[in-house]
Amino acid sequence: MDLYQAQRCGQVDYNAEGRDSKVGKGLVISDERFDSGVDSLKEDECKSVAAELERVSLSATASEPRAASCGEAWRTEINEDGDTYLHLAIIHEATEYATKMIGLSTGDPFLNTQNYQRQTPLHLAVIMDQPVLVARLLRAGCDPQLVDDEGNTALHIACKKGSLACFSVLTQTCHSSYLPALLKSTNYSGHNCLHVASLHGFLSLVENLISLGADINAQEKCNGRTSLHLAVDLQNLNLVELLVTKGTDVNRLTYGGHTAYHLTYGRNNNAIQKRLYDLTSPDLRELPESESEDSEVEEEDSQSEDDMIYDDIQLMG
Template identity: 55%
Template sequence: MELARLLNPMDPTGESREAKPGGTTEERLDSGLDSLKDEEYRAVAAELTQLRVDCSLPRPTAAPVPGESHTWREHVTEDGDTLLHLAVIHETVDYIRNMIDSSRNTHFLNTQNILRQTPLHLAVITGQANVCERLLLAGADPTVVDDRGDTPLHMACRGGNLACFSVLTQNGSSELLKKVMSTFNYKGLNCLHLACVQGYLSLVESLVALGADINAQEQCNGRSALHLAVDLQNLPLVQLLLGGGADPNHLTYGGFSPYHLTYGRHNADIRGALFPLTHSQLRELPDSEPEDSEDEGERRGEQEEAGQTDEEVVYDDIQWNGH
């Protein structure tokens, strides 16, 4: 469907858009054209008319045409969406192609809406891997984060989008990719953590192969990917991480090893896989009370007979006002 048709206040059935309830199907698609008022529809339609883009003949060069007007880049909806945001939301391929090609290596490609999402974020949400690739090749920045601290790669890992994941990890330098993979969102999770939480084994395996830190700690409790796998009682994920080099003796901020997290759980296979790989001193819970030795028991007995406890100790060398 062409974007010009979507901008028409009447839908294909002939009913007014205002008669439709304003619902959403994804976490983000609420700032599309359906949220525009009638006057805004007309304004956007006028902007597109001025574009005079021939969708059947893509531009052969990225260089701007002298004297060409780009006022359409300045149009922004009340939700902060540019025309490129809207075109990506509604998957109007021809408009997307021409807007990107005429905006190569410009800030326009990285414009963020009120949710801090760029067109690249929206391309991942809508599952358009080809648009992701076109944006990246045109200079879109994959390190920009939205209002949740997620890069487009974070979104692909959370959603299990293999196509977009492949495009995002194959277009760009290895240094840039490592930077994105090591980025923590505002919940303290990186791409590997998100893939583990969702149980996407193929994404976890790919991230580790691409150089993601397999022992990186999420920033809330200091759990590694292996801790998360044990928490989720996901035996295949535990085995995958152990085979990929995960440290079974890595501790959380509270001093808990992955084996500690098996207590109270019913998956004996996970417990059995971790037991021989965990140091003996890291198998007992850190807050468990050790058994008293004979000397300690005797000392406690003497204190009890004298009416003293560890909290009540008599001192005879205190002086007050010379006494």
Template identity: 55%
Template sequence: MFAFGGRDCPRDMDAARDPKKDRHLAGLEDRHDSGLDSMKDDDYDQMMEELRDLKIEPNDRLPVQSAEPWKEQLTEDGDTILHLAIIHEELALALAAIKEAVGDSAFLNFQNNLKQAPLHLAVITEKPEIAQALLQAGCDPEVRDFRGNTALHIACEQGSLRGVGVLTQYSKPHQLEALLKCINYNGQTCLHLASIHGFLAIVENLISLGADINAQEPCNGRTALHLAVDLQNEALVSLLVRKGADVNKVTYQGYSPYQLTWGRENIGIQKQLEQLTLNSLHVLPDSEEEDSYESDYSDDEPMYDDCIFGGQPLMR
């Protein structure tokens, strides 16, 4: 039996697999669950047996901060016992490990091979109670995974209102400010992700917490309002306009949200933005015309008179 600090940790390791677990694992992309979504039943059972008996090889990647060897043990995927407990949704085991590791930032924030800290996994498996315990124990909510996502990015991408609520409520004020500004490796803030996926309640929540409603993606300068027009989400457009989005903000190519409505099917969005947009931003930016180049040379004159081939000037 595995024990923390000499006390047995209550858990039912032999319980049948919960179908809800399978749905969580099957729906995750980019191996968010360290590969368990592709495990066969026999492999899963074997992993659970190893978890029960703690047959995990030590690894020197984890800084040694205590005399508790269970904190130093890793799987080949770089998962600690806490990662595994969260992945397998063993709530009692996860909470017991967190309780024993209060203040141990190295353990609480340890990232596996996919750069996932336990907080990322708590959000992915939709376990806000574990996320709350981690934050109260002193974990860092600003840690990023291999895609540059914080746990709040993931909660916004998944549409987890409870996850967003826990992460924003239990993060410290300076951490929350940083999380709302943070962009992932695709250049997206949490507000961008919530807008892209159409989670209006989360969008409104983030704005109320101080997220920059006019933040631009660094690659092309699109704001959440540009994204809403691109996605033809009229309800999101209305929400963003009502919350004070700048309808005259242009992308790096010079397009206002209204200009992006041209050629789109939703006339309601176009009419909604037309009356709010400056007249100068109603017309599409000038594009280069194929025949715009006018030659200074007549048809009887060579365009170039200084071409040399084999030491001799080329004559027309």
């Protein structure tokens, strides 16, 4: 039984550290929105969309000539958010209509249409936790490497949401040549999928990403932190233990010259500090020179000297 089959009855990874009672699923890192038209339509507008989908002619089947349906409105019309009828069918879980449109569009660039947030139908299928549609979109030719306006691929979104089912479909159904690139791809915050899963504490996804070939020591683009650094930032002991077990390099430095152990200074979780102290190379346990107490004293002395100079100027004035 593969991962998808094993998770069909529980599509979200609840194996996450640092739960927030206000959100229920994972640790909230930011207030960024992943939805497009998901919340943009009111109830009466939803009914209008449903009526329009009913009106649209989708009587053709995938086996009939494509030319017969090429002029249909559902291929060309978009709403104020840039959503096509396929986007809207996915958003409103009109699975029957979405399936018909996907079947009629196999190999067609229509499947990769991006709305004004640059979301493809594949992005929205992951957002809406619809793994069956994710699989159909991929098999019909939807490109999993396309990114939204925050640089997120569909796999990034699955890792943020903790959707094991969508994650499984994306990694198992997409062409094998895509997977290495997807694992390395970073969004506009500089995070790859392993970083995203780590930030949200989804341990099962972290473990699966590593087993699929994700670089456990990859550094995010902003500060050069690895997933281990992020785990310390979040004070997630379980994640630290998982990464250590999987062979993470505890001596890897950020762009500022800090090991993960350095980030334990001033933090409350003594268990993390003790665990990393035992593993960190002795010559890397001290904070870098610029962060030492001596440098702070020197900075204070320097500020005092500057104050004296300005005092002299004021007196002379």
